[in-house]
Amino acid sequence: MEEKKLTAESLNNSDAALLQDIEDALANCMKCGNCQAGCPIYRETKKEFSVARGKISLMQAVLSGKLPISEEFDTIMASCLNCKTCSANCPCGVKADDLILRGRNAAIKARGLHPVKKTIFSLLSNRPLFNAALRMGGMFGWLTFKDIPDKNAVFSRFPVPGMDPNRATAPLASKPLRSQYPEVIKTAGAKHRVAFFTGCTINFMYTDMGKAVIDVLTENGNEVVLPGKQHCCGTPVHVSGCFDLANEMAKHNIEVFEECRADYIVGACGSCVEALKDYPKWLKDEPEWQERAQRLADRVREISEFLVETGYHTDNLGRIDKRVTMHDPCHMVRGIKITEQPRQILKSIPGVDFVEMKEHDRCCGSGGSFCLAHYELSRQINDRKCKNIAATNADYVCASCPSCRMHITDGIVQNHMPQTVYHPIQLLAAAYQKGREKA
Amino acid sequence: MEKMQLAAAMEKIVGKENVLYSPEALYEYSYDATPGHSYMPDVVVSPGTAQEVSEIMKYANEHKIPVYPRGSGTNLSAGTAPLDGGIVLLMLRFNKIIDVDLENLIAEVEVGVIVQEINDHIAQYGLIYPPDPGTVKTASLGGTIAENSGGLRGLKYGITKNYVQGLEVVLANGDIIHTGGKNVKDVSGYDMTKLFTGSEGTLGIVTKALLKLVPAPEAAKSMIAVFDTLEDAGNAVSGIIAAKIIPATLEILDNATIRTVEDFMHVGLPVDAAAILLIEVDGHPIVVDDEAKKVLAVLKENNSREVTLAKSPEHKEQLWTARRMALPCLAKLRPTTFVEDATIPRSKIPQFLKIVTKASADHNVTIGTFGHAGDGNMHPTIVCDLRDEAEMQRVHDAMDDIFKGALALGGTLSGEHGIGLGKLPWMEQQHGKEGMNAMKAVKRALDPNLILNPGKLLGEC
Structure with missing residues (x-):
């Protein structure tokens, strides 16, 4: 009896040790509960373990040896969209989103990685295999998916493990973006050499977004480089708490983009761009890599940020006579803090009637893989977003993030709404196209 | 098992x-x-x-x-x-706003509704529910009824108890009772509504409330005034009231708070000032204009070295940064934050602030004070580290000086946060043995088995 008690205690002690280095950061939470006001999950569940205060308290319970890192600890840490609303509004400046990732990291160390994630991540860690699998998926996409007209979305014909059968998702492209272009797209008298970090979703699913980015970049006199060896930015792995693997992916990308000697590295997905800008933070324990990551990060721009900073033509834009509203993806508004530039671009297009929706900076409920694991909850969160979209009577919804595009498109389909979701750059590309047709 | x-x-x-x-x-x-x-x-x-x-x-x-x-x-x-x-x-599943009766200006609301949601809902009718504690975006109605919460508008608009007109309460024995109603005048029996409001969950479980609503003010004017001495600031507060003006908000920030906010925010606050007052008058546009002029005159008479009138809503937001950021900035200084709410008659504000400053120096603890000067409800905010036992002893000693000081000035332990466990040790000093016994008799009558939030407000019963 006595021996068993000691074992449990020593287990708790080793779990506590996993969180030791964030003890001070956790102690800064004064438990005011202000995070309840913004948390999209708490808004639906009204349960303390949904919100940052609860998760921080739970980590402190582990730290003090009161509780072990249990399966429920793991589940509670997983129940977060990483939308950063809590951190943005914390009166004490606690970076709860980072601390929750640390909690996930500790859970992996104490309990191992979830088997499903283990399989996906091992595929993700092998770049050639990952590329081949997704390319094959796209070639036979028509077999598995049924098109939804005008939405660039599909329903699955067969049950897919881990996915709700009624969910509208993005189609896998029959040919990935990077296979459609040469590695270097030359422009005569180029102003800048710009490397395009496509990200997985744009490369394998939303190639229309990628094409728009390339069109707009070349239209504005930039040479575009599409490094073939670029890999997933690492965000899905990093936010799962698998820091080691995410850091390996970061290093790979740093090497690839160092090689292409571009003036800028441009991305069109808020989460990818945030990752590239955050690599120095990810690699803080390896000073040499951190320095290389910093040199890269200094040249990283989100596409609208790049265009507004370096200038873009507005004299040859055709009209788009549509009412347009915009959703601010979490990693855009609270991650890299870019909200004005995409609006500026949309408003510069002749004919666009721009209207703000209510709560435009609130999470759409996607949270990357969160919406796969918690589809019903992420739908509830998304239904609020759809209600706000409907109230604007907009024709188009713009979002600078492919995951948001996918999840909001699903919401629009489920709620039988007329809107189509685009990346802001797609409207700019379309306006250039119309301008050319007129001329 | x-x-x-x-x-x-x-x-x-x-x-x-x-x-x-x-x-x-x-x-x-x-x-x-x-x-x-x-x-x-x-x-x-x-x-x-x-x-x-x-x-x-x-x-x-x-x-x-x-x-x-x-x-x-x-x-x-x-x-x-x-x-x-x-x-x-x-109680958060009690989340419905059941009815808004526009003829009687009464909202029927379940206790799990967040206070801000009530205001968001009734804004369409041009009405407000005035109690607005700092936690207005997170606090449930039930919590604010249990604690009888106040807020920034307490001086002019009153506090929760002034707006709760009826309750549905489940008693300790499971009986469901309904107190009060929609009648403006109602002297039938004991005022049970007021008894349960502020009872901190020790007398019954409130499930639903009838809330009095008031028309939203048509206009407002805000200003900020800087003072070199606490006496001048204190005299200005009393002077405004003596001029028969009741501002919607009349807030004060002490020097420690001003310096802390300026350290974090760099908004150009006068770090050498003894105090800043923030004032807002609201109501009919003509009256508001007239009152703002009178307030300006009082501020100048009392040697305010600088007065700024908000020119626009954005300018107001800018001026109020100091007040809005007071707690967040103080909280960032150290891991642990105690926001106290000792309250004194408004004429005693300068003396009270001196007691706080002395307690801070005597016991070597960091305290910034801000608060609702108009109603004397101060928030001495003690920042420390709960993990440091020696420091916690000093914090307790400082609190002891502050609470005893407030009581000596004819004040009270709590203006709006409630007694709970935190302020139990000083209860008898404020109410005396006889006062405590009377309260305990009420508690025992309604909860003979002492199962409702035991140990709070009265301690051992």
């Missing part, structure tokens, strides 16, 4: 999905926003109807199990901490 029995009994009443008892879940409901209070409950139960609450209370009363009603758990007096095990009664 007993705990499993309790959980099973609760599941029978509210359904499996509304009962939590895993160690993780219990830990999540062991605390509220008060530093240093964490006690494990046996079960967390979320009822959805007054009938279910009644059944829970009957069971708890029969088995003498403590019950702690809880909303968002954002209170600052450990009012919801489950001191003695038992049932945490989570």
